[in-house]
Amino acid sequence: MPLPGLATNVSHRPRLADLKPLVQSLQAAPAALRRQTEPRITPATQLENREGYRSDFLGDFIVPWPSLDPAQAEDVHPTGAAMNRLDYTHFSITLSRSRRLALVAGVNIDGASSVEVDRGRDAWAYDGRLPSDAQLGEELYADNLLDRGHLVRRQDPNWGQDAHTANADTFHFTNCSPQMAAFNQKTWLELEDYILDNTRRWKARATVFTGPLLREDDPTYRGVQIPTAFWKVVAFLGDDGKPSASAYMIDQRRELGKLELLFGALKTYRHSVDQIETLTGVRFGDLADYDGFSNEERLTGTRIEAAIRGPEDILL
Template sequence: MITPPESPGPDDPARDTPPERFPAEAVSIDPDYSTRDGYRADFLDHRLPLPGHQAWAEVASAELTYHHFSIVMHRRRRLALYTAVNIDGRTATRPSRDSDRWIIDPRIPRAEQTNDDLYRDNALDRGHLVRRLDPAWGPVAEAANDDTFHFTNATPQHHDFNADQTLWAGLEDYILHNTDNRDLTVSVVTGPVLHDEDPAYRGVAIPRQFYKLVAMVTTTNRLTVTAYLLSQEALLEEFATGPEEFSFGAYRTFQVPVRRIAALTGLELPAHIAADPLDRLGPTALPREILRSEDILLIS
């Protein structure tokens, strides 16, 4: 976990940089952000609040609300501390993906989020933290889809890694459609694990690991939250060998106790921990490598 730095001083450019302004034609979404409802803690009928981030209070942004999801940024790292999305499989749609036109969020300074400079002329992709289709449900499905193309929702991932996450990217879908899910609804918290030792590239430290917390309510009205850790330690070991060099290997997905995610990230997750089936197993709850969706333990 990164040691929380001191708050920006009065001469820190990250504090004084004004919000980015854009001509109307450069914005492909509704510029009235007051219409965004963000993540709903009561979406599953069992209150599941956003993660607490008191350890990061001095570097965390305010909650940025979008259609059906919210993001809290780490202002110094220029990446999300976490994202949280509500998914309704009953009214989900599949808007087309015409292009990857990403947008700076004008509500926070440009210096506190990444932009195209990080991804230009290299093998890095803008990886979605909130998946494009996750918030695309209900009357605002199209607008919610577009909202996921804010740079606040992007995390740098190698192209090969980003393009071959079949298991990781499908966790929500499996829990939504192939389990004892009462209402075909889930809430998901996703983010990078931010370490001081993450390799720097073009002024941005590239995360080595990512996590997901997937919550659902069973047909017996039981809230269950499962946690997953995607480790790309091996992928990034030689990442910083040169300014433009990449060396990537295999990555692995694990189901881990929610407590493990709390320890790795410094986030406060008491409600998530209380609903974790691995936590109920006690000391025997070792990380479980997930090789296929059926390996997931949902209820104990």
């Protein structure tokens, strides 16, 4: 007795010719899947002749590329280029060999020629000038709440005729660092907005250095040590045309323990340039001389830290 639903009429059986398209699609599936999972790599030749960070960008206010304390200098991943930098369009990066993250990223912002570039679909890629395994990639960020955080903000180098190239350059894993979701959504974003909006409004220029605070006891997730804080140092010309600098740090230690659960409010603080140098081992030339917090700390011998709750607390 035939089972219910089982066709017994031979004429109902599919012909081999009818099955051919299905077989072909099944054969093609593994190749298509490989194309979807294969990492994107920007060939080294495509990144040749990039004009990266410029120390003379602020005119007579020369802001050299940061130097590093001996321990940090030994950890720099060699690139074969000057100062072992990775140069991109309007920004540059020095990469940590041990942590596979940027030690410092620096960008020049020109508000007078800023170009609004639509974000589109995020497409992160490895920098072909370095081995892929020297860069933290998608395996860290997949299926969790960690942000693929831009260190050089996507919009900052987007100015002039090379704005679209600059925009694409920011989507390299060398410019990416694991950040709590709220990092890009709260006061740190307001700080970035404040800097960029003011350069655009006043058609001004600024230089911004950013990086993770790398500690030996940083917590480990998926075999990767996650930075507990991020810092930013800004150099610019004040309303009076005089050189100025300011520094900031966001701390995410309290939330890292909740990495796989939820993300709460983070705290951003105004610090002195001197403090950032002490904490990071990154040296910013004489920028501390132009920073009010650093000068006050030197006079009083007291460390200054100011919480930032919103744009009204940001002082440049």
